[in-house]
Amino acid sequence: xxxxxxxxxxxxxxxxxxxxxxxxxxxxxxxxxxxxxxxxxxxxxxxxxxxxxxxxxxxxxxxxxxxxxxxxxxxxxxxxxxxxxxxxxxxxxxxxxxxxxxxxxxxxxxxxxxxxxxxxxxxxxxxxxxxxxxxxxxxxxxxxxxxxxxxxxxxxxxxxxxxxxxxxxxxxxxxxxxxxxxxxxxxxxxxxxxxxxxxxxxxxxxxxxxxxxxxxxxxxxxxxxxxxxxxxxxxxxxxxxxxxxxxxxxxxxxxxxxxxxxxxxxxxxxxxxxxxxxxxxxxxxx
Amino acid sequence: xxxxxxxxxxxxxxxxxxxxxxxxxxxxxxxxxxxxxxxxxxxxxxxxxxxxxxxxxxxxxxxxxxxxxxxxxxxxxxxxxxxxxxxxxxxxxxxxxxxxxxxxxxxxxxxxxxxxxxxxxxxxxxxxxxxxxxxxxxxxxxxxxxxxxxxxxxxxxxxxxxxxxxxxxxxxxxxxxxxxxxxxxxxxxxxxxxxxxxxxxxxxxxxxxxxxxxxxxxxxxxxxxxxxxxxxxxxxxxxxxxxxxxxxxxxxxxxxxxxxxxxxxxxxxxxxxxxxxxxxxxxxxxxxxxxxxxxxxxxxxxxxxxxxxxxxxxxxxxxxxxxxxxxxxxxxxxxxxxxxxxxxxxxxxxxxxxxxxxxxxxxxxxxxxxxxxxxxxxxxxxxxxxxxxxxxxxxxxxxxxxxxxxxxxxxxxxxxxxxxxxxxxxxxxxxxxx
Numbered sequence: 001x002x003x004x005x006x007x008x009x010x011x012x013x014x015x016x017x018x019x020x021x022x023x024x025x026x027x028x029x030x031x032x033x034x035x036x037x038x039x040x041x042x043x044x045x046x047x048x049x050x051x052x053x054x055x056x057x058x059x060x061x062x063x064x065x066x067x068x069x070x071x072x073x074x075x076x077x078x079x080x081x082x083x084x085x086x087x088x089x090x091x092x093x094x095x096x097x098x099x100x101x102x103x104x105x106x107x108x109x110x111x112x113x114x115x116x117x118x119x120x121x122x123x124x125x126x127x128x129x130x131x132x133x134x135x136x137x138x139x140x141x142x143x144x145x146x147x148x149x150x151x152x153x154x155x156x157x158x159x160x161x162x163x164x165x166x167x168x169x170x171x172x173x174x175x176x177x178x179x180x181x182x183x184x185x186x187x188x189x190x191x192x193x194x195x196x197x198x199x200x201x202x203x204x205x206x207x208x209x210x211x212x213x214x215x216x217x218x219x220x221x222x223x224x225x226x227x228x229x230x231x232x233x234x235x236x237x238x239x240x241x242x243x244x245x246x247x248x249x250x251x252x253x254x255x256x257x258x259x260x261x262x263x264x265x266x267x268x269x270x271x272x273x274x275x276x277x278x279x280x281x282x283x284x285x286x
Numbered sequence: 287x288x289x290x291x292x293x294x295x296x297x298x299x300x301x302x303x304x305x306x307x308x309x310x311x312x313x314x315x316x317x318x319x320x321x322x323x324x325x326x327x328x329x330x331x332x333x334x335x336x337x338x339x340x341x342x343x344x345x346x347x348x349x350x351x352x353x354x355x356x357x358x359x360x361x362x363x364x365x366x367x368x369x370x371x372x373x374x375x376x377x378x379x380x381x382x383x384x385x386x387x388x389x390x391x392x393x394x395x396x397x398x399x400x401x402x403x404x405x406x407x408x409x410x411x412x413x414x415x416x417x418x419x420x421x422x423x424x425x426x427x428x429x430x431x432x433x434x435x436x437x438x439x440x441x442x443x444x445x446x447x448x449x450x451x452x453x454x455x456x457x458x459x460x461x462x463x464x465x466x467x468x469x470x471x472x473x474x475x476x477x478x479x480x481x482x483x484x485x486x487x488x489x490x491x492x493x494x495x496x497x498x499x500x501x502x503x504x505x506x507x508x509x510x511x512x513x514x515x516x517x518x519x520x521x522x523x524x525x526x527x528x529x530x531x532x533x534x535x536x537x538x539x540x541x542x543x544x545x546x547x548x549x550x551x552x553x554x555x556x557x558x559x560x561x562x563x564x565x566x567x568x569x570x571x572x573x574x575x576x577x578x579x580x581x582x583x584x585x586x587x588x589x590x591x592x593x594x595x596x597x598x599x600x601x602x603x604x605x606x607x608x609x610x611x612x613x614x615x616x617x618x619x620x621x622x623x624x625x626x627x628x629x630x631x632x633x634x635x636x637x638x639x640x641x642x643x644x645x646x647x648x649x650x651x652x653x654x655x656x657x658x659x660x661x662x663x664x665x666x667x668x669x670x671x672x673x674x675x676x677x678x679x680x681x682x683x684x685x686x687x688x689x690x691x692x693x694x695x696x697x698x699x700x701x702x703x704x705x706x707x708x709x710x711x712x713x714x715x716x717x718x719x720x
Contacts, residue, residue, distance in 0.1 A: 004528035011520040116342040117387070119541045123573055128554050133527070137552035210517035211545055254521035259512060 001255075003133035008251040014140040016247020017147035018205050020240035022220050023227035024154065025198030031234025032171040032191040033089060035096035039080065041221030042107035043196045047073055047203030048212045049111070052120050062124050063142060066204045073200025077193035089188060111214035121211035143205040150201055151240055154194075158236070167191055171234065226270045232280025241282060330368070330376045333649055335360065335639075336406025337381070338396045338421070340413060343388025344515060344541050347570060348628045349413035352436045354621050355632025356410060357381060359640075362608070362616070369640060372647045379636075386412050393420035401428050407649065408432070410635050411450075413628065414539065415439030415457065415487035422450045431642075431655055434680075435635040436628055438586075439487045443673070443681040451658055451672050452682040453635050457487055458494035460584050461535050463687055464561035465499045467582070467706045468533050471717040472558065475532035479508035479557070481522045481546065483538020491563060492536060507531050516542055519549045527555045537562035544574055551577030558718035567690050569624050572700045579700065580719030584687040587627040587634075587667050588704050589614045590712050591688065598664035603671075603684075606644075607637045610666040634667035641670075691715055 022044060029037045047069050054065035084103050088095040126138025158164040169177040170187045178184050203217065210216075227246050231238030249269070250262050273280070337356070340349035360379045363369060368378040382404045386392045393412060400406040401424070409425050411418035411434035418437030425432035426447040434442065434450060438457040442450065468475050478499055482492040489511065496506055507529040510522060526534055534550070534557045537543035543565035550560065551574075559582065565571045566583025591610060598605035608616065613633060617625040638661070643649055646657035659674045662684075669684035689706035693716055703713035 001528070004524045007524040007527065008521055011524065015518075015520075116346070117344075118342060118346040119344055121545070123575065125552075125575060128552060130554060135527075135554040137549075139552075211541055212517070216517075251521065255524070258510065259516070259521060 005252065005255050006132075007134045008255045009248055010134050010136060010251075011140070012247040012249065012251020013244055014136065014144050014247070015209070015251075016244040017144045017240070018202050018243070019220070019223055019227060019247050020243025021147045021150055021198055021205070022202035023224040023231065023239040023243050024151070024236045025195040025202070026221075026224045027228045027231065027234055027239045028154075028198065028236060029192055029195035030228065031236075032167055033085075033188050035085065035089065035093070035100065037192070037195060038097060038100040038221075039104040039107060040196075040199050040224060041217030041219075042104045042111075042214075043073060043076060043217070044199045044203035044206075044220050045212065045214045045217030046076070046107060046111065047200035048207040048216065049115060049120070049214070050200070051204040051207045052122050055122050055124070062122060062204070062208050063146075066146070066201065069204040070197050070201050073203075074193040074197040076200070077196025078189050080196065081189040081192035085192060086185070086189070108214055115214055117213050117215065119211040119213055122207050124208055126208075137209075139208045143208065146201070146205060147240075150198070151236070154198070154236060163187075163190070223266070226266055228280075229270060229273055229278075230281055232282045235280065235282055238280055238282035242280075245281075329374070330378065331649065332378050332380050333407045334405055335379055335381050335408055335410060335636075336397070336400030336404055337383050337410035338386035338393060338400075338412045338417075339383050340388040340417070341385035343386075345388040345414050345417070345539065347540050347568070348436065348564070348626075349388070351626050351628040352413045352632040353383065355617070355625065355629035355634075356435075356636055357632075358617055358620055358629075359633045359636030361620070363636070363640065369643055371643075371649075377643065377649060382406060386417060388414075388417075390416055390420045393417050394424055397421050397424040398428075401430060406430070407651075408639055408654075410632075411435060411437050413437070415442065415490070416485055418442060419486060422447060425449055429651070431639075431651060431658065433635040433638050435631040437487075439490045440678075440681065441486065441490060443678045446676070446679075448679050449655065451638065451680045453631055453638055453667075453670065453685070454586050454682060455685045455687050456682055457490040459687060460491045460563065461495040461561060462498045463584060463689055463706055464533075464535055464559075464582060465495065465502060465504065467561075467689060467715060468559055469502065470706075471715055472532065475504075475558065477505045477507045477529065477531040477533075479526045479529055479531035479534045480506055480536045481508060481510050481512065481519075481526070481534065482536035482563075483514055483516075483542055484511035485514050485538060488536070488538040488563060495535060512538075512542070514538065514542070517545060519546045520553070522546070523549055523553045523555055526550075526557070527553070531557055533557055533559040533561065535561045537565060539563075540565045540568060540570075544571060547571075547581055548574045548577045556719060560719065561689070566692065567702065568626050568628075569702075572692065578692045579694065580691065580716055582689055582691045582705065582715070585627045585690050586685070586687065587630040588688050588690060588702070588710075589625065590704055591666075591668070591710060593664055593666055593668055601664060601669060603662050603664040603669060604641070605664050606641050607633075607665045613666045630667050634665055634670070637665045637667070638663075638670055 050069045054060050084099045088099045129136050166182045170184050227242035231242030339353040364378045368376040384396045409432040411421050413436035415437045418434045419442045432450045435453040438454045440456045440458050482488040543562045561582040566581050567585035595605040641663050642654045642657040646653035662671050671684035673681040673683050688710045690702045691705045692700050693703050695701040704711050705715035
């Protein structure tokens, strides 16, 4: 039982890192632009297809293709912001929600027609790593390392670069930032792009683990919502921590009960956090 | 003495008689049907075969192969001029199909459409027990004869239907042979782990296997179901690793079973035997690479089976249709891929219908039904005979499974070998898995 517990906990934590990256994207957009991106799952799933085609048609190694997918996510987000979100940024929250929801439906509809709903998978064997009674596929290890690198890079960008500081300024007080000469429109577009880029990175990494369809993004979008609330809205490091908590919980729950209980427990936790600590476990850190 | 008038009348009558005889000769149908269509002389009739195909969704791979097999049968029969009835009518066939998207809630609407709008005369089921079960309801409701193929679940035939006939070996016999094989290979094996999809078919197989294995004194150390469409089997693999079984059995349909096999390998879990449903016999299964090595799968049919006219005679059954080699080469030529057992099942469903129509000498539904009840035939696919009792009418009682295993061939390439039953095998089973 202990060996199973340890193995499942490790599995859960490793995938939790990837959940964290996905949630970071959502929380960044919320923190800076104050909107909820309902196209988060669709972008994540599109990234999976992007990786698939780069690997199977382009013959690239998935980890070489990943930065290309990330750049694609950044550009896609920038484009979505400029086309769909820009005009509703200052409108009531419902308008921006509907705008991103519309983008979500358009992406899913087009992709279903193009790719159909048959599952795709990226066949890539990265070997395995064993330590005692825990054996982890190589793809999970690489994904965890990638997640940590991406988180570190994001942190450095936000806290050590001019543009990062501008983003934090706009997040803090958009009007004041504009008065300081920061081009808030461009910063907002960049932030949206960064958010979708993180979703794309998460999608690309998940594609190396599991088969997927264009609808696969929905499950991760839901998890991202739970994690964002867990970690505190607008707090990227909180999102990573929340991802680890959720991933670990998922892994461990399945040791004791059937997998069908996992969503019940996840969303039960969601409700409890909203009731007890609505600002998240790591609230107070920005 | 004959008058000129009498002579003229005599000549006129004679000419008329000659003309009538001449017309008769021209109108009688030719002795042989001849090759291509349309058949020379005699009435022709086109029968509409209605079915749905999963052109999209998770059942896409298997369903398309099944449809290819059925279409090949239609093409072969039509090319030969159709089925000849005793009164000279030539029956040709036409397929009518829709996309069911691998979803049960599309089935009833589409089959009703096939019956009412497209006037389908006979029906073939979609691929998979769940979808076939949904379609059987409609077939029975409209009293249309349906041959189910790609559908093994026993439950469908225990509902009191009388118009639904099963081509496949039932689910209850799917993995019981794997337990027999395990007993033969390793008398000391004691523990079996069962991980299966939570759908109708896989659950039926798992239940039958659990009952059979328990009777044979095996210990079932893991017995878990996963949701259809699950992609993360890490927790199941961990459970299996912790329980250290001698054999792992189960699976579901192609996508989830391949992923499960891949993740077993990725996590380095090495049971001595792994027997999984549906996916291993598919040529596409080898795409998971080394993870496929040693995996055993039950198959409704393999290209290396030994069914023939002689075997039919020995079994006391009537033979119909192409030889095994002829089917394989014909399918390859038509679709540029190797046939899987889903393809064979599709073609066999057509042959079953053909046999019933020929035996009945008519396309009348009641006569064909009576003929179906009385069928005892063998094709390249194997034996076909139906249960005609009230409790399980239409259940397949003669067709048996063969078990394949992926082994490394001479050039280190993965290839399928039939390892069970003894009579059908092409190679010894590799045990334990290397």
